[in-house]
Amino acid sequence: MRFVDEFRDAAKARALAAEIAALCEPGREYRFMEVCGGHTHTIYKHGIEDYLPENITLVHGPGCPVCVIPMGRVDDAIHIARTPGVLMTSFGDMMRVPGSGGNFFDSNAEGTNIRMVYSPLDALKLARQTDRHVVFMAIGFETTAPSTAMTVLRAAEEGITNFSVFCNHVTILPAIKAILDSPDQRIDGFLGPGHVSTVIGCEPYRFIARDYGKPLVVAGFEPLDVLQSIYRLMLQVREGRAEVENQYARVVAWQGNPTALRVITEVMEPRQHFEWRGLGFISHSALRVKEAFARFDAERIFDLPGVRVADPKACQCGEVLKGVLKPWECKVFGTACTPETPIGTCMVSPEGACAAYYNFGRFTRERVREASAR
């Protein structure tokens, strides 16, 4: 596949790995957080950790938008879906996220018809074709918020009256800040989220370098992108710098995408508080639909239970997300909490840190290396 294979070249990877290893100071531990679930997925899918020295640990951050949706919001969505005359729609990866009484698939087994769509525009298309009220379960970071906002604008333009969005969009910066403010975090630098940055640009990350003294490299999603970004983080650490760099410049403009940002602010505004599964309530960390578009806001249209469901006690996702615990160090990892029966956020989506570790990386590097070498 052109434009992809060149970013998956094993020879280049070996050369980069050697340079990364050369930058490591003996006896020192390095912990870098990849903020975005897409990076976690790349890291496991391609086996990038095999290229890293033992003293570099990748910490899987909070950037999996489905993992961070709290159970109460899933319950609310199912409540909407149960309303007569409603057709609920959702992205596929949301379907398996558990609420307190099961996920969307379970809900469908009990009689709802929550349908998978590939974009909010597909949901709007359904609304044009049916008399039912179509609700789109809007999730995601700044990456997907513009398409939700655009769809609301389109619906308004066309005067569509049977369409609304259940807005669960979250914003990445408050979550990073919450992790940095946590006293037990042990992070040496960040791989910045590539897709989010296409929208917000690189400037907003400045405070991470300036106020917290941590380097951040906005990274692409191919395996060589990730390795090169780790190299650039190591170089900064080695040289005692803390700066925001853009490794993904072929896609990410430093100033982001002003049109996309304008569309978001036209339709949405920050919420006072929003609960993140595993991290708790974070101020100004999510978006809701503005008053002016109230007729497209499922939260205003439907009477939602809005019950807060506490994360299960045994779950240590918060610690995993902050890099305090490795996935396998959690008490319920792999026993009570598995991809089939996830308890916590990190096990829910394949991009979640624990699910990725469970599926792809369960074995010590040496054992896997031995097996594949024979």
Add this chain to the structure above:
Amino acid sequence: MTPSDREQQVLDRIERARRRRAEVKEERITLAHGAGGKATRTLVDALFLEAFRNPRLEPLGDAAELEIGCSRLALTTDSFVVTPLFFPGGDIGHLAVNGTVNDLAVSGARPLYLTAGFILEEGLPVADLVRITESMRAAADAAGITIVTGDTKVVQRGKGDGCYVNTAGIGVVEHAWRLGMDGVRPGDAVIVSGPIGDHGVTIMLARGDLGIEAENLVSDTAPLHDVVDALLLATPGVRIMRDATRGGVATVLNEIARAANVAVVVDEDAVPVRQEVRGAAELLGIDPLYVACEGRFVAVVDAAEADRAIDVLRDHPLGAHAAVIGRVAADPAGLVLLKTGFGGTRICDVLVGDPLPRIC
């Protein structure tokens, strides 16, 4: 205790948890139970196998082997619920015949007779049913199999997807050797008979809601009895074969690893995948290894005979792109490892349900 000891302890705990007896925890059936992944496996193990347990069923092969008089027969059944009914490269009729023929073929049997059961939805155009039955006849002729009995039911509008087809097939095992998981040995070669994922990706695109088109991509639905026969005649060292349908090649390899208590180490770069399939899978964030095929099989073969097996397969139109994709190892038993094209290694586990597209 060192951290790596502790990690090992946790991993052992997981392995114990994984080996526990299966239990269906859900209160109702969900789509995941039909996707061919872990949820399906749990349902089969915990519910069907428990209810019907007997020595013929227990191997849970593609077909059951039965000895009747002095004949060795293979019996299998399969139901087909594909949407859309017609797609590039085939239709539900082709699938219904070929699917059952292939289950017999990879069990080492020569397919003989087929049954056909139809569940039709009120309102289905008769012209569609004509097309489907014509496809079935053509596929049966191509496979040298005769449809000898059948059944028809009609359900109310809205209670079926136009047309569901069930087929059952019977075949005769004429080869002297026995295929079975117990024959799989460390060192054996793992072969796939052609490019993977064509059928699954074709269906996803044919549903039309992705807005992606791939002009040259068609379903790989085909009868495998002939190519399998050629392989078995030339290669007595074939240990086991499986057709890679629901759940794809990765799921089949996991079944082998688990049932034979061995590791399977796959070389990602060696796995044949068409550009169109790779491209579409990449866009959707799914892995071709988990995508269904309807005319491909996986074979485990004595390493000494791997080259000959590949030669024989490549001489056949349905095996033209056959390749050795990996090998069997002793440890870590029960797992499939993938050596990635990028040079890393990862575990390739069975999915819970259908592969779901990722949004970001």
